[in-house]
Amino acid sequence: MNLHILSSGPAEPIGSDSQGPVIIAFLVFIGVSLLWVLTLATQEDNPERLYTADRSLSSVFNGIAMAGEQMTVINLLAVPGGIALFGYDAFTVAIDYVVALGVLLLLAQKIRNSGLYTLGDLFSVRVSGPGLRIAGAVVTLVIAIPLLMVQLRAAGIVTALLIGISSDEAQVLCTVVMGCLVAAFATVADLRGTSFMQVVKVPLTLVTLAVVTVLAVNRFGWDPGSLLDAAVANSREPDAYLSPGLWTQPGSLGPLSTISDHLVMILGTAVAPHLMLRISTALTGRGARRSMSIAAGLNGAFFLLLTTTGFAAAAVVGSKSIGAVDANGQSSPMLLAAGLLSDGSAAKVTLITVMACVAFLAALTTVTSVTFAAAVSIAHDVFARGKRRHTDIGEVRALRLAVALLCMGGLSLAAATHRYPIEFLVVFSLGVAASCVFPALIYSFFWSGFRRRGLLWSVYGGLLLCAVLTFFSPVVSGTEYALLPGVDFHWFPLNNPAVISVPVSFLLGWYGSIRSPENTDSDFGRFEYRILTGRSPD
Numbered sequence: 001m002n003l004h005i006l007s008s009g010p011a012e013p014i015g016s017d018s019q020g021p022v023i024i025a026f027l028v029f030i031g032v033s034l035l036w037v038l039t040l041a042t043q044e045d046n047p048e049r050l051y052t053a054d055r056s057l058s059s060v061f062n063g064i065a066m067a068g069e070q071m072t073v074i075n076l077l078a079v080p081g082g083i084a085l086f087g088y089d090a091f092t093v094a095i096d097y098v099v100a101l102g103v104l105l106l107l108a109q110k111i112r113n114s115g116l117y118t119l120g121d122l123f124s125v126r127v128s129g130p131g132l133r134i135a136g137a138v139v140t141l142v143i144a145i146p147l148l149m150v151q152l153r154a155a156g157i158v159t160a161l162l163i164g165i166s167s168d169e170a171q172v173l174c175t176v177v178m179g180c181l182v183a184a185f186a187t188v189a190d191l192r193g194t195s196f197m198q199v200v201k202v203p204l205t206l207v208t209l210a211v212v213t214v215l216a217v218n219r220f221g222w223d224p225g226s227l228l229d230a231a232v233a234n235s236r237e238p239d240a241y242l243s244p245g246l247w248t249q250p251g252s253l254g255p256l257s258t259i260s261d262h263l264v265m266i267l268g269t270a271v272a273p274h275l276m277l278r279i280s281t282a283l284t285g286r287g288a289r290r291s292m293s294i295a296a297g298l299n300g301a302f303f304l305l306l307t308t309t310g311f312a313a314a315a316v317v318g319s320k321s322i323g324a325v326d327a328n329g330q331s332s333p334m335l336l337a338a339g340l341l342s343d344g345s346a347a348k349v350t351l352i353t354v355m356a357c358v359a360f361l362a363a364l365t366t367v368t369s370v371t372f373a374a375a376v377s378i379a380h381d382v383f384a385r386g387k388r389r390h391t392d393i394g395e396v397r398a399l400r401l402a403v404a405l406l407c408m409g410g411l412s413l414a415a416a417t418h419r420y421p422i423e424f425l426v427v428f429s430l431g432v433a434a435s436c437v438f439p440a441l442i443y444s445f446f447w448s449g450f451r452r453r454g455l456l457w458s459v460y461g462g463l464l465l466c467a468v469l470t471f472f473s474p475v476v477s478g479t480e481y482a483l484l485p486g487v488d489f490h491w492f493p494l495n496n497p498a499v500i501s502v503p504v505s506f507l508l509g510w511y512g513s514i515r516s517p518e519n520t521d522s523d524f525g526r527f528e529y530r531i532l533t534g535r536s537p538d
Helices: 016-040 047-055 059-070 073-086 088-114 119-123 132-162 168-188 191-219 224-233 255-270 273-279 285-316 319-325 332-339 346-383 392-416 424-446 452-471 498-514 524-533
Strands: none
Touching: 016 168, 016 191, 016 346, 047 191, 047 346, 047 392, 059 191, 059 273, 059 285, 059 346, 073 088, 073 132, 073 285, 073 319, 073 332, 073 346, 088 119, 088 255, 088 273, 088 285, 088 424, 088 524, 119 132, 119 273, 119 346, 119 424, 132 168, 132 273, 132 332, 132 346, 132 392, 132 424, 132 452, 168 346, 168 392, 191 224, 191 285, 191 332, 191 346, 224 285, 255 424, 255 498, 273 285, 273 346, 285 319, 285 332, 319 332, 332 346, 346 392, 424 452, 424 498, 452 498
16 A cells, blocks of 8 residues: 555644643653753763663663663554554564564573673674674664664654644654754763663553553443444455555565564564663673563553554544554554544643653653664774773763764754655664574574674675665565655565575574684583573683
8 A cells, every 4th residue: 555645634633722731741741851861861981880780770670671662652653553554464563572572581691691782792702803893883873773763753743743733844843853852862861861761651651551542442332342343444445454465565475575574573673782782781691581571561561552552543533534644654642642532621631741741752762772772882892992092981972972973863864854754764674683683693692603704794694685685675666655656676575675684694604604714612611601690600
């Protein structure tokens, strides 16, 4: 389905009678949040302690914060938006995110026990030599920058809804304003301060979504079946709404495309750099594993509520009305909150305000986490490893400068590409993580024969394959929903290359290792003992 034809013009989703109080309350919340950020900011001069919050966060606290890492503004807005517009296909995406935490649960204890926290560190855990940390930094940036662009754009869409103007110009302006606020926050924040923000965000998000869900189900006489029937009836294509294929456009390879979509969402999400940095804050490896269990439970509830919110938005607002505001449905939670209660009521103003605050907090914490992880990689793996000797204070300054540059770069790209359908960049980022990071971690932790050549071939081969196949895929050209719909140079039939790039990356890692002139690793047993127990062998 063409995303562009869904957008039929601007709309006023909030209502003029509610805009004033909502905007005032929203601005007050932003001001309080930024002031709180300043109180949480530390002046830590020790880079290691700054990067990992001194590895002092309890299992429960870190588990809630880890759950917050998945409550991104994209998930909060795009998942229910996708369900409202395209039904079944977006529902399966929500399941993939929960499964991804299960995959990370299997790796969390090993990552924490290794004592490492950046991709450069993890790439160097088993092999040595030049280029490994640079490879880690390159992959981290390729993953982070597209995520920043899409997250900042989503924040701009929500803010434009609050002021009652959903035109492209208003959304670009709101994206710039919100991006500058988020950049100011990210520049002074650290992992400990961000963790406190995440812990506040999780219950606020869950309670808000639960209230919206209860109001929606109550509207249909407490009958979920009636709600689902209304969602189907109010969708653009009722006959296809609960069937696969309405959104994903699987193309000529059918089930292979579906497998690729699930593969990229599960594996890519599980090994995102900012999640691995979060794991490093746990006290112990067992604590990291317990944190992941807590996060998985909370995120299960989160995505269940998002799913209900998506179907409720289709039932109450209707797919056509949602598509009239924005083509990707990211306005659907706000529109649903506005449509559940009577105009001008205090309850409606409160609900819309809280939903907007949740979206802002999601954007604030997500952009900060992704940016901080990328900046840590630059400062720790590139700046601190240069030929010149640097002090701890110099490394911290390099971190802050990298955060500011990344935020400004992501914001500039988000504003410049606002008129283009760039949501596929999220899948591209996850595809790079699945193809470049996941095979390297599996080989590093479980194969004694893994070598430097195998790692570099796997990482750079997977990255090149992802870039080339994505460029020549239907998401860039040749289809109505492509980045460049007016031209056609695609020859790769799938929307993402994970089903090809992940196995090839594993193959390159294996072949490069067996062709490496390096000797067999006689210390693998000692390394295995360390990642299993968290202690060095005597």
